[in-house]
Structure formats: C-alpha cells, structure tokens
Amino acid sequence: MSEDHRSTDEVTFDVPDDDVFDAKAYAPEDYVTLAVFWVLAFDVFLQFFSRYVLGNSIAWTEEMARYLLVIVGFLGSAMAVRKCSHIAVEFFYRYMPGIVGRTMSTLVDLVSIAFYLAIGWVTFKLANQTDSMMVSVDIPKSLLYYVVLIGYVLMIFRAVQAMIRHWREGTSELMFTDDKR
Secondary structure, eight states, X not given: OOOOOOOTTTOOOOOXXXXXXXXXXXXXXXXXXXXXXXXXXXXXXXXXXXXXISSSOOHHHHHHHXXXXXXXXXXXXXXXXXXXXXXXXXXXXXXXXXXXXXXXXXXXXHHHHHHHHHHHHHHHHHHHHOOOBOSSSSOBHHHHHHHHHHHHHHHHHHHHHHHHHXXXXXXXXXXXXXXXX
C-alpha cells in the first residue's frame, strides 16, 4: 500500500465567500413574511409530530397551515411586485423599439395597478361581509381576508413605486437596454 503524503500547501479548497447581508435590499414586508413563514413551518412540524410521533393530531394545525400559507402567498406577492419579479412575457420587448417598449411597460404598470385595486376592493367587500368563524379556532375568517387586503395594498404601493421608477429611469425590468443584451 502506498500512502499519499501531501503537504498542506498542496491541498487547497476554494470556498466561495457568502454574499454580504444588505439590509437595504429588504423591506418591512419581507421580514413579516419571513416571520409568518417560520410560524407556518413550526405549525407544519407540530402537525407532523403530533400525528406521526404522538399518534394524535392537533386539530387546529391543519387549518392554520392553510391560512398561514395564504398569508405568506399574498405578502410574498408584494415582495415580487417590489422586485418586479412577477410573471411577464418578455419576448416582445426584445424586438420592440424603445418608445414602444416604454409604452408597453407603462401599460403593464397601469393594468397591474388597476388589477390590484379591483381585487383589493373585492377583498375589502368580502372581508366586511364575512361573519363566519374558522372551523377549529375561534377567530373570524374576515381577519384572513383583511390580511389578504393588506397584501393587495402593499402590492398597489409597490406597483406605484415601480411605475414611478420606470418613468424616471425611462426603462423597466421588462425592457432590454443595451447593457443588458
């Protein structure tokens, strides 16, 4: 048997540096969404533990997991609107002249804001009309709808911010400028 003797100078490990945490890249809704996500993770773990380890499921964990997932989804949507990472068809922007692309970007911004306003209004009306309680916990369902409404209000706010930024910069994330091609 031959032993491979190497000095420590010959062995190197290339470990990439971690990204530096930049608090400015995150908004308050990001932290709230993260906190709700961890409450959801704990709830799902509690449900798994009680069902498969203890053999007796805690009744409210399944319902709360559903509602917490809805909350994470709508607050997370506000994050997506802020980062302009929502679903969009970028194909057409590649072949459009600058002014047409900018016009289309403005139209997309306006339609998005109108959609968030309309659905937010419907959510507000639904929250005001809902009198029922959640099944396993004594919390009104309207509370969930109000949290969804907060998500839509945040989406409207972030979409207006994005539209203003697009107007000031003369471009949007959908458009390909010369340095992005």
